[in-house]
Amino acid sequence: MSEKRLCPVCKDPIIGRIDKKFCSDQCRNSFNNRRYSSDNTLVQKVNRTLKKNYHILQSLNKSGKSKVKRSKLLQEGFDFSYFTGIYTTQKGACYHLCYDQGYLPLSDELYLLIYWDA
Numbered sequence: 001m002s003e004k005r006l007c008p009v010c011k012d013p014i015i016g017r018i019d020k021k022f023c024s025d026q027c028r029n030s031f032n033n034r035r036y037s038s039d040n041t042l043v044q045k046v047n048r049t050l051k052k053n054y055h056i057l058q059s060l061n062k063s064g065k066s067k068v069k070r071s072k073l074l075q076e077g078f079d080f081s082y083f084t085g086i087y088t089t090q091k092g093a094c095y096h097l098c099y100d101q102g103y104l105p106l107s108d109e110l111y112l113l114i115y116w117d118a
C-alpha cells in the first residue's frame with residue numbers, strides 16, 4: 001500500500017510512520033493551535049452571552065426580588081438558552097440561575113427575578 005497521505009495543514013505528502021497525521025511538528029502545532037483558538041471563540045461567545053444575561057437580570061432586579069415581563073427581557077437582549085444552573089424547589093418551581101441571579105416563569109409573559117443567596 002503506497003497511498004499518499006497529505007498533511008491537513010500544508011497539503012504536503014506525509015513521509016514516515018503510518019500513524020503520522022502531519023508532515024512536521026510545526027504543522028501539528030499550528031493545527032492544534034487553530035483548533036484551540038476556535039474552542040476559545042465558542043467559550044468566549046457563551047461567556048459573553050452569560051455576562052450579558054447576568055447584567056440584564058441585575059439591572060432589572062435591583063431590589064433582589066422583582067417581577068418583569070418576558071418581552072422586557074427579550075427587548076434588553078436576554079437569551080433564554082444560556083444559564084449557569086437550574087434549581088428546583090421542594091414545591092417543584094424550577095428556577096434558572098445565571099450566577100447569583102435567578103428567574104422563574106410565573107406565566108407565559110411574567111417572570112420572577114430573585115437574587116440567589118447561595
Ligand SMILES: [Zn+2]
Pocket residue numbers: 007008009010011012022023024027
Ligand atoms: Zn504540513
